[in-house]
Amino acid sequence: MQGFIIKEAERLKTMYGTSDPYELIDALNIHLRVEGGLGALKGFYSIVLRERYIVINDSLSERDTLLVLGHELGHDRFHQQLAKVAPLKDFMLYNMASRAEYEANVFAAELLIADEAVAECIAEEMDYLKLCASLGFQPQLMAFKLYSMMQRGYKLSLPEVPNSGFLKKQ
Structure with missing residues (x-):
C-alpha cells in the first residue's frame, strides 16, 4: 500500500502543479473550515451528504496546520469509506496503532517533503x-x-x- 500512497501523492503534485495543501484542497473541491473550540482535537475529515470536509483547529501553528491538512488529505485520498461512517478525528498525529492514521501520515510526508x-x-x-x-x-x-x-x-x-x-x- 505504501507504494500506492507515494504514487498518489506524486500524481496529485504533478496534476495540480503544487504540493500546497490549501491549493490541493481547493482543487479537489473539499470544504475547508478553521474552527475554534476544538480543544485537543487537531482536525478531522468527514463526508456529510456527499460533501467532503476538512476541519482544523484554529490554534495550530502554521507548520502544524500544513501537517494536519496534508494528513487529512491522506484520509480523503484513502479513507473515504471510513469517513462516511464517522469523522476521522485526529487528537494525536503519528498514531501507529491505526492503519488509516499510518497511511495518512505517509501521505502527508510524501506530499509535504x-x-x-x-x-x-x-x-x-x-x-x-x-x-x-x-x-x-x-x-x-x-x-x-x-x-x-x-x-x-x-x-x-x-x-x-x-x-x-x-x-x-x-
Whole structure:
C-alpha cells in the first residue's frame, strides 16, 4: 500500500502543479473550515451528504496546520469509506496503532517533503535533527519520509522513532 500512497501523492503534485495543501484542497473541491473550540482535537475529515470536509483547529501553528491538512488529505485520498461512517478525528498525529492514521501520515510526508530537499541536506552531511530543522518538519514526520525513501532504494540510516504524542496539547 505504501507504494500506492507515494504514487498518489506524486500524481496529485504533478496534476495540480503544487504540493500546497490549501491549493490541493481547493482543487479537489473539499470544504475547508478553521474552527475554534476544538480543544485537543487537531482536525478531522468527514463526508456529510456527499460533501467532503476538512476541519482544523484554529490554534495550530502554521507548520502544524500544513501537517494536519496534508494528513487529512491522506484520509480523503484513502479513507473515504471510513469517513462516511464517522469523522476521522485526529487528537494525536503519528498514531501507529491505526492503519488509516499510518497511511495518512505517509501521505502527508510524501506530499509535504520533497525527496530532493532531503537528499540535498544529507549530501551536506546534516545529522537527523539538523535535517528536520533545516526543512522545518518534526522528527516524527521526517521519520516517515526517510523510511519511505529507504524503501525506494535511498541509502539512509533511520533513527529510532520518537514518542508519538509530541504534538498532543498539554
